[in-house]
Structure formats: structure tokens, C-alpha cells
Amino acid sequence: MKLLFFIYNHFLAVILLVLFTFLTDRCCDTVTKVQSYEGFSESFSCSYESQYQNSLKYICRGNRPSTCLQQALITSDTKQNGRFRLDDDKVSGTFTVNISSLTQNDSGSYLCGVQRNSDVDVFSAVELEVEGERSYSSVRETTATIAQRWR
Numbered sequence: 001m002k003l004l005f006f007i008y009n010h011f012l013a014v015i016l017l018v019l020f021t022f023l024t025d026r027c028c029d030t031v032t033k034v035q036s037y038e039g040f041s042e043s044f045s046c047s048y049e050s051q052y053q054n055s056l057k058y059i060c061r062g063n064r065p066s067t068c069l070q071q072a073l074i075t076s077d078t079k080q081n082g083r084f085r086l087d088d089d090k091v092s093g094t095f096t097v098n099i100s101s102l103t104q105n106d107s108g109s110y111l112c113g114v115q116r117n118s119d120v121d122v123f124s125a126v127e128l129e130v131e132g133e134r135s136y137s138s139v140r141e142t143t144a145t146i147a148q149r150w151r
């Protein structure tokens with residue numbers, strides 16, 4: 001009842017709406033974690049449904065869907081932009097983003113976006129962690145992973 005009274009008040013209703021929009025402009029429940037090292041390159045793949053084969057694909061930093069496209073680091077229209085490269089494999093329904101010459105500043109959240117013309121775009125989230133100097137143990141870890149893959 002108290003809440004209804006507040007919403008009745010115009011000013012507070014606007015504030016609540018802005019706050020609600022702010023709090024819900026987030027993505028996603030599941031996040032793909034990717035780890036790499038300074039100076040290296042890393043790539044991650046974002047999958048999409050086959051109906052979006054010819055749609056625009058893009059990535060941005062952060063986790064706000066509403067501003068993602070306008071702040072895109074790269075889109076499937078440009079393919080290469082500085083250290084960023086985007087390859088769209090329409091057959092498998094995935095686009096791969098490659099970031100080269102990584103620095104620790106590249107660490108953080110990224111969103112993969114697929115543009116839909118008559119609806120809200122589709123997003124998936126990636127968390128990139130770039131560590132400093134590559135240590136002996138991490139080299140060993142990678143070698144172990146590769147060995148496992150070829151078994």
C-alpha cells in the first residue's frame with residue numbers, strides 16, 4: 001500500500017522507473033570466463049541461432065545491453081579494428097572475437113551482441129581476465145590442456 005502511494009506521486013515514479021531501468025539493464029545469467037596473459041592474443045566465440053545468420057554481430061565492454069551497439073569495439077561490418085578482429089562463421093552459427101597485444105586493462109566484462117530488427121538484440125556475456133607476466137606454472141597448465149586435447 002505504501003509503495004502504491006509512492007508510485008502515485010509523479011516525481012518518485014520517474015525516479016523509480018529510472019532506477020528500475022538502470023538495475024535491469026544488465027546481462028547475462030551465465031558468463032563465459034576467458035583467461036590470458038599480457039602481450040598475448042586471445043579469442044572467444046559467441047554462438048547465435050541460425051535465424052540470425054545475416055544479422056549484425058558486435059561486441060562491447062561492460063554489461064549494459066542498451067548502450068552496447070553504440071559503444072561497440074568492433075562489428076561484423078568492420079571485421080578488424082585495431083587490436084580487435086571479428087570473424088563470423090555463419091555455417092556453425094558462431095562469431096569469434098580475437099583481441100591481440102593484451103594488456104591488463106583489457107580485463108573485464110564484454111557482451112556479444114546480435115542485432116534484431118524488430119526486437120531487442122540478443123546478448124551473451126564474456127569475462128576476460130588478463131594476467132601479468134606469464135609464469136612457469138601457467139605454461140605447464142596450457143601444455144597439460146593441449147596434451148589432453150590430443151589424447
Ligand SMILES: *[C@@H]1O[C@H](CO)[C@@H](O)[C@H](O)[C@H]1NC(C)=O
Nearest residue numbers: 041042043044085098099100
Ligand atoms: C588472433 O589473431 C592473430 C592474428 O591473426 C593470430 O596470430 C592469433 O593466433 C589469434 N589468436 C587466437 C587466440 O586465436
Ligand SMILES: *[C@@H]1O[C@H](CO)[C@@H](O)[C@H](O)[C@H]1NC(C)=O
Nearest residue numbers: 038101102103104105106107
Ligand atoms: C591502463 O589504464 C590506466 C588508466 O586508464 C592507464 O593509466 C594505463 O596507462 C593503462 N595501461 C596500459 C598498459 O594500457
